[in-house]
Amino acid sequence: MRRSRIRRLACAAALALGAALLSPAVPSAAAAADPYQVLVFSKTSGFRHDSIPAGISAIQQLGEAHDFTVTATEDATAFTSQNLAAYEAVVFLSTTGDVLNGSQQDALKGYVDGGGGFVGVHAAADTEYDWPEYEDLVGAWFRSHPAIQEARLTTEDHVHPATAHLDDTWTRTDEWYNYRSNPRADVHVLQSLDESSYSGGEMAGDHPITWCHEQQDGRSFYTGLGHTIESFADPDFRQLLLGGIQYAAGAVEADCSSTGDPDPGPGGDSAEAEAYTSSSGVQTAPHAAASGGATLGYIDDGDWAGYASLDTAGATTFTARVSSAGAGGTIEVRDGSATGRLLGSVDVTPTGGWDTFTEVTTPLTAGTGPLFLRFTGGAGALFDVDRFTLTRVPAAEDEGSSDVHLFYYPWYGTPEGPAGSWRHWQQGGHTPPASVGADLYPKLGPYDSGDIAGAVDQHMEWVRRSGAGVIVSSWWGQGSYEDGLAAGLLDAAARHGIEVAWHIEPYTGRTAASVVDDIAYLEAKFGDHPAFYRDAAHGDRNAYYVFESLRIQDWSALDAVKDTAIVLAQTTDTGKVAHFGGLYTYDGIAGATAPGWKNAGDYAKANGLVWAPSVAPGYIDDRAVPGNTTPTLGRADGASYDRQWNNALDPAIGGDPTWVSVTSFNEWHEGSSIEPAASDPPPGHGYETFEGAYGKTGAAAETAYLDRTAYWTDRFEERRG
Numbered sequence: 001m002r003r004s005r006i007r008r009l010a011c012a013a014a015l016a017l018g019a020a021l022l023s024p025a026v027p028s029a030a031a032a033a034d035p036y037q038v039l040v041f042s043k044t045s046g047f048r049h050d051s052i053p054a055g056i057s058a059i060q061q062l063g064e065a066h067d068f069t070v071t072a073t074e075d076a077t078a079f080t081s082q083n084l085a086a087y088e089a090v091v092f093l094s095t096t097g098d099v100l101n102g103s104q105q106d107a108l109k110g111y112v113d114g115g116g117g118f119v120g121v122h123a124a125a126d127t128e129y130d131w132p133e134y135e136d137l138v139g140a141w142f143r144s145h146p147a148i149q150e151a152r153l154t155t156e157d158h159v160h161p162a163t164a165h166l167d168d169t170w171t172r173t174d175e176w177y178n179y180r181s182n183p184r185a186d187v188h189v190l191q192s193l194d195e196s197s198y199s200g201g202e203m204a205g206d207h208p209i210t211w212c213h214e215q216q217d218g219r220s221f222y223t224g225l226g227h228t229i230e231s232f233a234d235p236d237f238r239q240l241l242l243g244g245i246q247y248a249a250g251a252v253e254a255d256c257s258s259t260g261d262p263d264p265g266p267g268g269d270s271a272e273a274e275a276y277t278s279s280s281g282v283q284t285a286p287h288a289a290a291s292g293g294a295t296l297g298y299i300d301d302g303d304w305a306g307y308a309s310l311d312t313a314g315a316t317t318f319t320a321r322v323s324s325a326g327a328g329g330t331i332e333v334r335d336g337s338a339t340g341r342l343l344g345s346v347d348v349t350p351t352g353g354w355d356t357f358t359e360v361t362t363p364l365t366a367g368t369g370p371l372f373l374r375f376t377g378g379a380g381a382l383f384d385v386d387r388f389t390l391t392r393v394p395a396a397e398d399e400g401s402s403d404v405h406l407f408y409y410p411w412y413g414t415p416e417g418p419a420g421s422w423r424h425w426q427q428g429g430h431t432p433p434a435s436v437g438a439d440l441y442p443k444l445g446p447y448d449s450g451d452i453a454g455a456v457d458q459h460m461e462w463v464r465r466s467g468a469g470v471i472v473s474s475w476w477g478q479g480s481y482e483d484g485l486a487a488g489l490l491d492a493a494a495r496h497g498i499e500v501a502w503h504i505e506p507y508t509g510r511t512a513a514s515v516v517d518d519i520a521y522l523e524a525k526f527g528d529h530p531a532f533y534r535d536a537a538h539g540d541r542n543a544y545y546v547f548e549s550l551r552i553q554d555w556s557a558l559d560a561v562k563d564t565a566i567v568l569a570q571t572t573d574t575g576k577v578a579h580f581g582g583l584y585t586y587d588g589i590a591g592a593t594a595p596g597w598k599n600a601g602d603y604a605k606a607n608g609l610v611w612a613p614s615v616a617p618g619y620i621d622d623r624a625v626p627g628n629t630t631p632t633l634g635r636a637d638g639a640s641y642d643r644q645w646n647n648a649l650d651p652a653i654g655g656d657p658t659w660v661s662v663t664s665f666n667e668w669h670e671g672s673s674i675e676p677a678a679s680d681p682p683p684g685h686g687y688e689t690f691e692g693a694y695g696k697t698g699a700a701a702e703t704a705y706l707d708r709t710a711y712w713t714d715r716f717e718e719r720r721g
Contacts, residue, residue, distance in 0.1 A: 036068045036088040036249055043074040045097030045465060045707055049123060051229045055093045058232035062242045068249065076700075079104035081111065088249035089117035092124035092138075094226065097465060101699045105131050112137060112218035117248030120222035121241070125177060129461075139187045139211055139222045140179035146200020148175045148227065153209065157190045160254045162210065162221065162243030166236065169194075175227035176209070178202040180391065181270065187211040188256040191223075210240065212247060212256040219256065221248045273320070273373075273385035276305035280338065282375075285384055289355040291321065295384035297354075301329065304338035304374040310390065312343060312367025314495055316457065319361040320388035324350045329377020331385070333362065336369030343367050348383045357386060363453030364390075366491040399497060400469030402535065403720065404713045405543075405612065406674070407503060407586070407664040408463075408471035410449040410456070410485045417448025423481070427669055428624045434682040437624040438668035440689070441681030443702050452488035460496035462675060463665065466706045467713035470499045470533050471665060472545055477507035477514075478521055490531040499533035500526075501543040512557040519544060519561050538610065541566045545584055545612075545661070555579040566610055572596030574603040582610030588619040588663045588672040589633045591644030594653050601655015612659035615644035615712075616672045617705050620688070624669035632671075637692040638708060645712040649719055660716055662709065674705035 040059055042052045056072045063070040068088070079100055084090065084107060100108065105128070112118050118137055126142040128134035135141050153170045155163050176193060182203060183189075191210035195201030210223040221244035231237050246252045273296035274284040282305050285297025296305060318333045328349045334340040346362035371390070375382055413419020414432075425446040427437030432446045447455035463471060473489060475482050486500075493500050502522060504515055523542065526532050534540040542565050549555070549569040558567050558579040566581040572595070577583055583600050585591070597613050604611035618635035621628055633640055648654040666675040671688075679698050681687035691697055693704035 034067075036251065037086055038063060038068050038070050038089045038091060038245060038249065039078065039084070039087040040070055040072040040091045040093055041074070041076075041078070041095060041099075042072065042093040043076060043095055043099040044123075045099055045703075045710070046126065047096050047123070049094040049096075049227060051122075051227060051232065052094055054229045054232040055121065055226060058238055058241070059091065059093070059245070062238060062245070066242060066246070068245070068251075076100050076104050079107045081107050084108070084111040084116065087116070088251070089119055089245055091119040091121065091245065092127065093121050094123040095127045096123050097127065098130060098703065099127060100131070105134070109133055109137070112220065113216040115217040115250075117218060117245075117250060118215065118220045119241075119244050119248045120220070122175075122177070122224060122226040124222065125179065125224065136186075137215060137220055139213065139220065140181050140183040140208075142177050143180045144178045144202065145175050146198070148173065149198050149200075151176055152194040152197035153191050154194055155191055157188070157255075160188075160190050160212065160243065160256075161246055161252050162212070162223075162240045162254075163190045164243070165239050166191075170236065171197075172225075172234070172237075173228070174225050174231060176200065177224040178207075179224075181389070182206060182208065183211060184208055184258075186258055187213040187222075188258060210244075212244070212254065213258065214256055219248045219250065221245075221256075270387060270389045271307060271310055272387055273305065275307070277308040278306035280304050285354075287323075287355055287384070287386075289357065290323075290384075291387040295323070295386045297381075297384040299329075299375045299382045299384065300380070301375070301377050301382065304372060306338065307371045307373075310371040312364070312369060312371050312390070315343075315364050315367060315371075315390040316453065316495060317361060317363055317391035318344055318346065318388065319359060319391065320346075321357050321359055321386040322348050322351070322383050323354050323357045323386070324348055324383035325352065325354045325356075326350065326381035326383060327378040329375060329382040331360070331362075332374040332376065333364060334372040334374055335367035336372065338372050338374050340369065340372060341367070350383075354384060365452065365488065366495050400464060400467055401713045401717055402469045402499065402533075403659045404466075404468040404709070404716060405470040405472050405501060405659055405661045406463060406466065406468045406709075407474070407545075407614075407661065407667065408459075409474045409664065409666050410482050410489055411474060411476075412447060412449045413481075414446060414448040418450030419448050419481075422446075423449075424669070428626055430623065435685055436668070439620045439623050439671045439687065440668065440673065440677040441685075441687045442666075442668060442673075443676035443678050445678075449482075450485055450488070452485075452492050456489060456492045457495065459666070459675065460492045460498050462703075462706055463493075463498050464496045465703070465710065466665075466674065467710035468662065469497070470501055470543075472501045472503045472543075472661065474503045474505055475518075475522075476505045477510070478518065480507065486526065490526060490529045494529070494531040498531065500531050501533040501545070503545045503547060506548045506551060510552070512552055512555045515544075515546065515567070516557045516560055519565050519567070523564070535566060538566060539563075541581075543610075544568065545586075546570060546580075547586065549580075550576060568610060568612060572600040574600060577603075577609070580609070582612060582658070584612040584661050585614045586661070586663055587614065588616030588670060589631060591615045591647060592633060592640060594644075594647040597647065598653060598655045601651075601657060604658070605656060610658045611655060612661045613648050613654055613657050614661045614663045615641065615648050616663040617641035617674060618671060620671035621669055623686075635690075635693065638694045638704065641705065641708060642712075645715075649712075649716060660712075674709055676702040676706065678702070 193207040281303030344362040344364040413423030425432040568582040
């Protein structure tokens with residue numbers, strides 16, 4: 001394969017030279033290469049663009065006209081070294097989410113590094129966030145986008161075959177991506193967006209949108225265009241796409257050397273620390289070794305710098321390049337002012353010289369206002385700050401369903417984490433970390449629910465992948481462990497566009513009156529938080545599921561909150577729901593037969609109540625509760641979950657639900673979790689895995705139930721639509 005690729009390049013170069021002698025115009029690539037093969041991959045595990053079929057058809061038509069053959073697939077098993085060797089280029093056509101497992105990632109990277117070609121179209125930048133090398137391959141990851149609108153593009157390269165046909169500017173309508181970082185320093189920019197020509201640009205005026213770069217021995221091309229179906233009928237866009245494919249395939253040569261560092265101001269995700277907009281005590285210090293030739297310097301204890309155009313909203317990590325021949329100290333990242341809420345802090349130790357730089361980093365909790373950095377330490381000069389970056393969670397292209405709710409458990413702890421001891425993992429007499437009280441072993445291992453920036457943030461990313469828009473957090477009363485973690489949980493949920501409802505558990509002393517007091521407490525404490533769930537279809541009321549509600553006979557106290565809260569009873573007995581706003585089941589086994597569901601749903605509809613039956617992938621608690629005689633429900637490779645969802649969505653069986661609740665995201669003791677379970681758990685403990693679920697094996701099976709939840713969520717939304 002390498003020999004034929006080199007031969008085609010030589011042929012292309014010779015033809016290009018001959019054309020250059022005949023005409024000053026850019027040579028056509030139509031006949032510049034031998035016939036070759038292109039693989040178009042369009043698998044999605046997140047938002048799915050309806051333009052994908054039009055894109056496949058357009059590339060096939062380009063291939064027919066320009067002597068390459070197109071194979072279109074959504075089967076990730078095509079990514080093996082042997083199979084990829086048959087293709088000169090691989091096109092990621094609006095892929096989204098996690099679409100390749102580890103071995104498939106390795107095969108793609110080896111293919112491109114070894115001389116293959118990669119083409120990313122539009123949402124290819126919204127893909128493989130858990131694979132750091134992919135960001136290098138595609139050039140930049142997606143962060144957000146405004147509404148579809150007209151914008152003006154600037155052509156920066158009039159020679160590359162993808163853009164040689166374009167005028168200096170090009171006005172068109174599309175969905176304009178903002179990216180998590182500016183790729184200019186590492187790629188060759190072909191087109192950029194004029195942010196003054198539309199609303200919603202967030203890249204500080206330097207906004208690459210189409211680029212290319214060399215990838216070791218291979219080539220990469222990316223364009224952010226292509227959201228709409230109409231794009232693929234546009235001759236100018238089709239020519240841009242053709243030129244990108246021909247370059248990536250090695251059919252034509254092009255200069256894709258880096259166009260250099262954009263040096264963005266503080267409106268971007270990266271900023272020079274000396275570009276502050278307000279300050280106290282600090283000054284700009286010239287340093288030849290610093291980015292931009294200067295640092296934020298002369299820093300003493302208590303000094304600060306503010307960056308009015310750099311928003312902390314959605315920021316999850318702060319990374320800074322620093323140096324110190326002084327005392328060292330701490331950088332505090334604050335929200336809105338120098339004394340605003342502390343989002344995170346990181347220590348800076350002496351580096352041995354003012355021109356000796358290193359990087360420091362810290363996770364951040366969610367902010368809402370402009371960035372401020374405050375500096376603390378001992379006496380005298382502390383350190384200098386060069387360039388810094390705020391990393392943000394990519395925004396979802398589509399919101400999760402507010403009508404699909406996942407029961408969520410923030411009650412786990414570890415000795416090394418905020419809990420300071422094992423919590424819940426040792427249930428059933430087990431000794432973590434290798435032996436936990438569950439028949440499945442978490443992909444993350446036994447984690448701490450107080451690890452907001454780690455485990456919990458990953459949970460919210462997985463919840464987003466599931467298509468659900470709401471988690472129902474287990475809550476054991478005012479002042480409980482779970483109550484203490486609620487603020488961090490809400491912050492993490494907000495970063496991923498997830499909302500939080502509440503599962504009021506049977507804590508000691510719970511009464512109807514105490515539940516009313518709990519609702520007032522939660523509303524007062526968290527009601528203004530952006531992640532606090534309110535149901536727009538039911539008067540913006542918040543939601544409270546009451547577990548084992550039948551323990552209490554008289555619920556008349558709930559009448560005091562019926563106008564502001566939807567309180568659900570755990571039952572299908574319609575004679576037990578007086579004063580409640582709805583019903584749910586929770587039971588992870590009952591959904592297989594749906595006893596009483598039709599009657600409960602009909603009653604709820606007739607009486608203006610919410611009906612939220614619960615579906616589960618299975619139930620097994622042998623390790624958590626040794627000797628328990630409770631029946632179990634095997635997963636049957638996903639068939640059990642499908643049966644419960646089918647029952648819920650069949651009006652003749654499920655009673656036309658208002659919401660569907662899922663038992664559960666992470667109740668590991670009961671084996672009902674859809675959170676990814678390790679495909680390679682510690683040996684010798686008899687753990688089950690998700691192996692075989694929906695035909696998936698190994699690492700690919702770990703997320704099988706998240707993806708299947710997304711499938712059923714789509715079906716539910718379509719049915720309700």
